[in-house]
Amino acid sequence: xxxxxxxxxxxxxxxxxxxxxxxxxxxxxxxxxxxxxxxxxxxxxxxxxxxxxxxxxxxxxxxxxxxxxxxxxxxxxxxxxxxxxxxxxxxxxxxxxxxxxxxxxxxxxxxxxxxxxxxxxxxxxxxxxxxxxxxxxxxxxxxxxxxxxxxxxxxxxxxxxxxxxxxxxxxxxxxxxxxxxxxxxxxxxxxxxxxxxxxxxxxxxxxxxxxxxxxxxxxxxxxxxxxxxxxxxxxxxxxxxxxxxxxxxxxxxxxxxxxxxxxxxxxxxxxxxxxxxxxxxxxxxxxxxxxxxxxxxxxxxxxxxxxxxxxxxxxxxxxxxxxxxxxxxxxxxxxxxxxxxxxxxxxxxxxxxxxxxxxxxxxxxxxxxxxxxxxxxxxxxxxxxxxxxxxxxxxxxxxxxxxxxxxxxxxxxxxxxxxxxxxxxxxxxxxxxxxxxxxxxxxxxxxxxxxxxxxxxxxxxxxxxxxxxxxxxxxxxxxxxxxxxxxxxxxxx
Numbered sequence: 001x002x003x004x005x006x007x008x009x010x011x012x013x014x015x016x017x018x019x020x021x022x023x024x025x026x027x028x029x030x031x032x033x034x035x036x037x038x039x040x041x042x043x044x045x046x047x048x049x050x051x052x053x054x055x056x057x058x059x060x061x062x063x064x065x066x067x068x069x070x071x072x073x074x075x076x077x078x079x080x081x082x083x084x085x086x087x088x089x090x091x092x093x094x095x096x097x098x099x100x101x102x103x104x105x106x107x108x109x110x111x112x113x114x115x116x117x118x119x120x121x122x123x124x125x126x127x128x129x130x131x132x133x134x135x136x137x138x139x140x141x142x143x144x145x146x147x148x149x150x151x152x153x154x155x156x157x158x159x160x161x162x163x164x165x166x167x168x169x170x171x172x173x174x175x176x177x178x179x180x181x182x183x184x185x186x187x188x189x190x191x192x193x194x195x196x197x198x199x200x201x202x203x204x205x206x207x208x209x210x211x212x213x214x215x216x217x218x219x220x221x222x223x224x225x226x227x228x229x230x231x232x233x234x235x236x237x238x239x240x241x242x243x244x245x246x247x248x249x250x251x252x253x254x255x256x257x258x259x260x261x262x263x264x265x266x267x268x269x270x271x272x273x274x275x276x277x278x279x280x281x282x283x284x285x286x287x288x289x290x291x292x293x294x295x296x297x298x299x300x301x302x303x304x305x306x307x308x309x310x311x312x313x314x315x316x317x318x319x320x321x322x323x324x325x326x327x328x329x330x331x332x333x334x335x336x337x338x339x340x341x342x343x344x345x346x347x348x349x350x351x352x353x354x355x356x357x358x359x360x361x362x363x364x365x366x367x368x369x370x371x372x373x374x375x376x377x378x379x380x381x382x383x384x385x386x387x388x389x390x391x392x393x394x395x396x397x398x399x400x401x402x403x404x405x406x407x408x409x410x411x412x413x414x415x416x417x418x419x420x421x422x423x424x425x426x427x428x429x430x431x432x433x434x435x436x437x438x439x440x441x442x443x444x445x446x447x448x449x450x451x452x453x454x455x456x457x458x459x460x461x462x463x464x465x466x467x468x469x470x471x472x473x474x475x476x477x478x479x480x481x482x483x484x485x486x487x488x489x490x491x492x493x
Contacts (some may be wrong), residue, residue: 038203069158073170227351282309282484333375347383359396366404371483385449386415394419418473
């Protein structure tokens with residue numbers, strides 16, 4: 001138990017230190033983290049390259065020394081085999097004038113490790129010689145790693161067996177290699193500080209450049225929060241990359257928010273305007289009823305008018321809610337396969353009398369056999385709105401026609417009239433909530449019918465469009481998926 005406690009304590013300390021470093025790192029700004037990360041990566045890369053270059057330099061400097069020692073050992077081995085230790089000594093004496101050979105240590109020993117001949121012109125120190133003496137003797141030939149001498153130079157030795165009881169050792173103090181490596185170390189240490197400073201400078205410049213779109217987004221956010229002006233946009237003309245795409249998306253989002261805010265203001269203005277009349281009427285009838293509290297007929301009339309005004313208010317609110325639900329995909333649709341001629345007949349029964357009252361010829365031309373997979377009540381609401389508008393804006397003596405046809409994989413339903421028509425400038429806006437063209441201002445209405453039509457049709461994955469010319473009439477076309485073809489595809493899958 002006591003031996004495990006220090007380990008747990010050390011582990012807890014390490015985890016605490018790592019957690020503190022992580023919190024400190026996360027507390028820094030993105031710019032600081034980018035600069036630090038780039039500097040660490042750049043410095044580590046330079047250090048890795050320097051270490052690789054240092055290792056390769058050691059390797060390439062070591063090869064000539066090894067080749068030289070092997071050659072010396074082979075040459076001395078030939079002399080020993082020809083004349084024994086005396087010939088070996090004579091060969092060494094003859095090399096006294098060779099500067100390179102003066103860097104070589106030669107040692108002849110017996111199989112017990114006793115020194116029989118020692119040639120030490122480079123004056124190896126006793127500790128270095130002791131390291132050489134303690135090495136095992138090879139069966140044939142082997143390199144003897146000796147590490148570093150007392151003076152800091154790298155040592156190496158090559159052992160070659162001359163006979164069953166004699167071994168030749170050739171060693172070398174690579175002072176030239178040590179000088180080169182020391183020079184490289186000095187250069188690396190001297191350039192380390194400039195390299196780190198360069199990494200920090202480069203990281204700062206890159207982070208500043210990379211985070212410029214983010215800073216512009218922040219400034220744009222601050223400006224919008226302080227002023228409430230959603231017309232503000234983040235500049236992104238000369239930007240490229242992911243941040244630039246984010247700025248463009250942000251600007252598109254702002255443009256959409258601006259449109260939504262503008263539409264909301266217009267909606268509130270129109271709702272307030274359209275609700276003011278029924279609410280004023282309701283209040284007026286209530287005040288009139290209070291003034292004639294003893295007249296039962298007046299009270300009943302006031303209550304009837306109050307109910308009528310309340311229904312108008314509810315109709316407006318329900319229409320707005322329906323449009324909102326359809327546009328957001330929240331509208332619940334009870335789909336079923338419905339014959340188009342039944343839908344047309346239901347609508348015609350309601351509006352035939354209205355058309356007769358205005359002296360308008362209302363014609364239904366729907367062939368049998370056309371089916372759509374829709375919510376019956378909602379699609380009846382769509383056709384009713386279109387027919388109601390057509391009759392409303394067609395003068396006496398005009399014509400309104402409800403048609404249906406099959407077009408490839410869709411069923412089309414059109415409502416045609418020869419009424420007042422719609423100006424080309426107004427046609428794109430007739431689908432907006434509460435929008436009413438100038439020509440329709442004289443007619444009573446909320447301006448919600450066509451926006452509700454579009455929302456319901458699109459909720460059924462259909463389309464609706466209009467072709468109209470001012471003064472000659474309009475044609476509204478609703479296209480819905482053909483129920484028969486849709487069911488065929490479902491059966492095949």
